[in-house]
Amino acid sequence: MENLLEFKNVTAGYGRVQILHDLTFEVKKGEVLGVIGPNGCGKSTMFNALIGLITPTQGNIIFKDHDVTKMSANDRARMGIGRTYQVPRPFEGMTVYENVLVAAVHGAGMSEKAAQPKCIEALKLTGLYDKREVVSGTLTLLDRKRLEIARALGTQPVLLLLDEVAAGLTEAEVGDVMQMVADLKAEGFTIIWIEHVIETMVNSTDHLMCMSDGTQLLIGDPLEVMNSKLVEEVYLGVEEDE
């Protein structure tokens, strides 16, 4: 299968503090890559580098065969990279529909008329269609998470970045989110998914990458990665001789 994204020896951080060190991995079209790792290992920084909020000091990011390392964040969004945040950031004064419309018009470069059916499609896929006229600032946490995904879908992404969509949700709500991700996978989206609720990742991802100290520790079959002693040691704090 063809590579959609390649991280090639990427080093990046904030100011003088480098968080990512020589990070290398690739994602194929239609794949769901789960990303795990302890707090501070650079998962969200990897997303920030990928969407263009920070510029790597070394290495390259190749997306759809284009080097996007120096490209602006809004241009990358237009190229098809959509991101959700762990703490949802809706445009609170706007309705659910308007939130998605902004994404469709600017992110996908569509006219308002052409964007309409795409917005409705994104709202239906995320279960927010009935709440489309609700002001987003009044939504529950689960619906805010849904809106994050709907808005990212509004940009008509090729690559969808999910940042801890299950965090802070009840068990039942996590089940809803899992189903939504499964639906997105079935629709053919390529997804990179950071999650702390690790059990959810085993059945929902094609590959799992464990990060540690800003670099890739292990990547491969989700179950194998989960059962790896190396991952247990670094991620769960279990010593090899225990």
Add this chain to the structure above:
Amino acid sequence: MIQQIVNGILLGGVYALVGVGMSMIFGIVQLTNLAHGEFVILSAYLSTVLCTNLGLHPLLTLIITVPLMFVIGMVLQNLLINRVMARGSEPALLVTFGLSIIIQNTLLLLFSADAQRMVTSFQSLSVDLGPIKLPVLQLLVFGIGLVVVLLLDLFMKKTYLGQSIRATSDDKTAATLMGVNVKHTYGIAMGLAMGTAALAGLCVGMPWTFYPTSGSQYLIIAFGVVVIGGMGSIKGTLVAGLVFGLAQVLGGTNYGMLVSYAVLLIMLIVRPQGLFSK
């Protein structure tokens, strides 16, 4: 008393127009534009020059001044303010302060410190409604203020460009990730703010005299309106303009501004986020 209330409301419409551009820049660009008062006065001078040299009616000068100020605003934001904003909000604040000094001194150089005023054919006309007298000029500038503020509010809610401006105002990072070109949006917001400054310039230049140094007076009024209304709220600006105008008129000739600022202080204590904050 009724006449005073009417006068206060009419004055409030103009104050809302003076403040709305500054409120937009506060809310969207997160910048305190210390040159806003000077832009209002610069526009008043532009209209005066067009009236004098081309023989245009003051109202017709808007055809030139509004687009011209819009373009100046976009250029200033894109070429100057956006660049310094990358280094934080303080350099941008200083740039607008510098702009205010440059504009003030250029106007002094070109027009001297003499008072200016645009003369209109309806300067002394009024509509008598029994005990209430409505000066046509005040009614006109109030109407312009009211219509502009309401249109701007509608533009923000109903157009996709307005929605992108609101999205940027809510969360510029999230807006960027939705594909919004934030710098370009800032440019448009500044252009719109300058367009309202052009309208405000006409509305203060017709009924009142102005000088190259009058900008600071309108900057303070704009500040008051923005603080009372809530930063970034267009509707709030309208209500705050009316509150500020009413307070000034009801305070009388001697204590008008004092009462206005007393209202401002009370607002800062009771509701520092303003009446219609986000």
